[in-house]
Amino acid sequence: MKNKLFYILEWADNTLILGQRLSEWCGHGPVLEQDIALTNIALDHLGCARNLYTYAAEIFNGMDAVDRSECFASVAFQRNVKEGHQADEDDLAFLRDAWDFRNVLLVEQPNTDWAYTVARAFLFDAFNYYYLTAMCNSVDERLAGIASKSLKEATYHLRWSSEWVIRLGDGTEESKTRIVEAIANLWPFTGELFTATEVDTFVEGLGVDFAALKPLWEQKVAEIFDEATLEVPTGVWMQSGGKTGTHSENLGFVLAEMQFMQRAYPNMEW
Amino acid sequence: MVDAIHGDFEQKIANDITIEPRDTMPDDYRKTLIRQISQHAHSEIVGMLPEGNWVTRAPSLRRKAVLLAKIQDEGGHGLYLYSAAETLGVTRDELLDQLHSGKAKYSSIFNYPSLTWADMGAIGWLVDGAAIMNQVPLCRASYGPYARAMVRICKEESFHQRQGFEIMHVLAKGTEVQKKMAQDALNRWWWPALMMFGPHDSDSTNTEQSMKWRIKRISNDDLRRKFVDVTVEQTKVLGLTVPDKDLMWNAETGHYDFGAINWAEFWNVVKGNGPCNKQRLEARKAAWQKGEWVREAAMAHAEKRKARKEALVAA
């Protein structure tokens, strides 16, 4: 059960953290239409995360006491478990510390500018599209259902970010310089998307074959980069660790901001 | 000839027939509308800032989602209104330039800071609540595109007001500290919300002409009184206290009497001396300036695309 829980959290944390990052743009977009589009995408990710956390919480609550006490290190979470509280979506989002988050490093990278935001979105969306397509065949009906609902949204996300990669790559000199830099700096975080953790290998049939997604992703990236007149980076050393809880320095700050209310005013209804 | 056109306009106004973009209209009518609609549009997008301030810190995932959706609506309102203004022969970019240069105004309420989570409740409940009072009569404004934009906007505003009231309700019925947070937000937002209806009728320079043109249908003071009557009752439901020691039910008039508004504060905030005037304008300008290369890239790409298509057709 623990593996299933952690597998769901890998997925859920990706969408929550990316949604959180995108929502930082709210009110500050380069043009009103894009402000609205980004908020839309942030809302989709958030909605997906909520469905997954709700399911994950049910699984957590169904586990035996020993297992439950071993899942998450945070004191606040442990206290709730000890006091017999039923965990819910908010506990999972707001009471875990960074080392219990399982999102890939890519999604926690800062917005920096529009080029980084677009590049991060595209590299993730292309992965997410094939990931969700595969998850639609999960033996777990609930996960398959969430995947098929999210796939519709992810299809739009991928179209949106592809179009922007093309616009920036094949736009002005400045936009090209910026998108090239953004891609170069985010590329080292793409390897992790396709490496299976121990958790991933334990949930066969329920999860996906990550390595099998890689050629599909590479093809999509090559196709869009070609249209954008961009080069696909090669021979880049890949960073990893997010999926097993070893994050970049960024995540701690994302969580400090996101979890502030629940930490300062614990155990209240909002 | 001129008189005939002018007469036509007057007759339409008198008969409550909407004025449409192609209709002839007096210059002052056009100018008044551009000023009012753009001011309204600017308010929508500047209004995204105090609430955007709490999106990343919302206390639950559900609240985060509702708040994001609400702010997104405000962006949409901005779009409708800029489009309505554009039908009067001015571009969105021109209007934004006026906002950024400080020439155009926006609702002063957004120059107050959002300091706690309860402010998300108070803004939805009071600020959107006051906006609804102001805006419902505008659904019957004489200028067609404006009136139609307002119909769409008003439909969404009631959701905004409700989500704000719901936040306040949960806080007011929550723990001691949550109740304190709710009361503190009410204390800070109550008077600025009353100021949203503008100066007293006796001091309002624009009201009379706007009423004649049927852009405005109910006066500032009448709207404010209605807002107080409704909102005081809601405050009782919450179990919170309106920060006005002069507030009292007047059985004779059938309305609440309320204390004097601090007009010196009002005019100072209008003039730029509010707690957040500088920050709000800076944030808007920064977003616009940082977005410049993005907009240029999008335009350059669109042109390249068009040129390639034309070359293909020619070949």
Ligand SMILES: [Fe+2]
């Ligand atoms: Fe609005």
Ligand SMILES: [Fe+2]
């Ligand atoms: Fe609103």
